[in-house]
Amino acid sequence: MKLFGTSGIRMRNLSPKIAYKVGSALVSLGYEDIVIAKDTRTTGKLIESAIIAGILNSGGEVTKIGIAPTPVLGFNSREYDAGVMITASHNPPEYNGIKMFNKNGVAFNKYEEEKIERVIFDNNLKYVNWNEVGEVFDDSKAIKRYRDFILNNVDLEKSYNVVVDCANGAGCLVSPYLLADLNCKVISLNSHIDGRFSGRLPEPDEKNLKETMKVVEALGYIGIAHDGDADRAVIIDEKGRLADFDKILALFCNYIVEKTKTKKIVTTIDASMIIDEILDGKAEVIRTKVGDVFVAEKMLEEGAVFGGEPSGTWIHGDIHLTPDGILTGLRVLEMLDYYDEKLYKLLDRLPSYFNIREKLPCKEEDKVKVINYIIEKGEEVFKTKPETVDGVRFNLEDGWILIRPSGTEEFIRIRVEAKSREKAEELLDKGVKLVKEALKV
Structure with missing residues (x-):
């Protein structure tokens, strides 16, 4: 069993038992002084309490920030051994997750996540006696420190009219206020905290932002929309169009x-x-x-x-x-x-190209076989050498194709970009054919 996907742990109805073990594993691996924050999800307190229990029972100490965006947590992690963010980012409200950050604000990599998994699955968790249990501290200044830091590093000459949509997520506590601090005229949408995401779902895509785009278009403002933990932003232009x-x-x-x-x-x-x-x-x-x-x-x-x-x-x-x-x-x-x-x-003024995305079912155990087949056969099909940074990408003069395994689902994903629709469709057809051939091998 794997706990970690492409961006930490994310699960529907995330179990507090898993959260407890993650907290204990962190201390067992030497991260003894940990800062923790959560987004607005209804299960946030439950998961936070479980992680804290695991940390304390292994002798670690915890500083609680409370509800805060991921960038606030990452920024404040520099003062601790590690930071823990409880969030499922853009996933629906029934999901929650755990993402960990190092002292430099960079998320744990695969190697660090695998160490946590090994400690948990090998049951090598550290436990301490009653007189060695850690302590919990509260930090009410974490958001202010982040706001002050950002204000010292951003400089606007003009005052802008902005519509900001925070998706009822953690960005509510920061984004509208920083814009106002920089003398922008701010209209806030979905900027009250609600872990049910009653205003819109946290994925900031065109489907979920239809009403926001209408408001931006009617006003002629700039639009900024966040996901549940505000580590992402999508931009809406003055015509109410979601910026490509x-x-x-x-x-x-x-x-x-x-x-x-x-x-x-x-x-x-x-x-x-x-x-x-x-x-x-x-x-x-x-x-x-x-x-x-x-x-x-x-x-x-x-x-x-x-x-x-x-x-x-x-x-x-x-x-x-x-x-x-x-x-x-x-x-x-x-x-x-x-x-x-x-x-x-x-x-x-920028060129518009044709983009097509496709995904084909592929069992987890077949993904390596498929990608190896694409690497072997694709050079002959596309007449160019592959890039194998993540999956296989073939770059041509008038377009490119990327074939890569999904990190979270049993699919092979294909993305094509080309300067003409005909070229995009040709590349996609070749890619789909190669994947299907590989699955039969």
């Missing part, structure tokens, strides 16, 4: 390269070729596996100041290393200052 994830990422990459003169940008293997085209050699585009921890670790390795995923999970390494949707919203406004232009005009 690839375009807004490419636009920001160009801005940060021009502003900081950095020579390296980190993104994931599923990111668009628009990034390469807009940068046009001004900076190297380095691609990693899908997942914020891979982006953050590559940024540290390469000395890059920015890394982002097309999902809206961006890491502003010149400020801090935790994915931060609140900071992303503010820095998009900084970008508008820099270009002195409406967002919709900036986006409309």
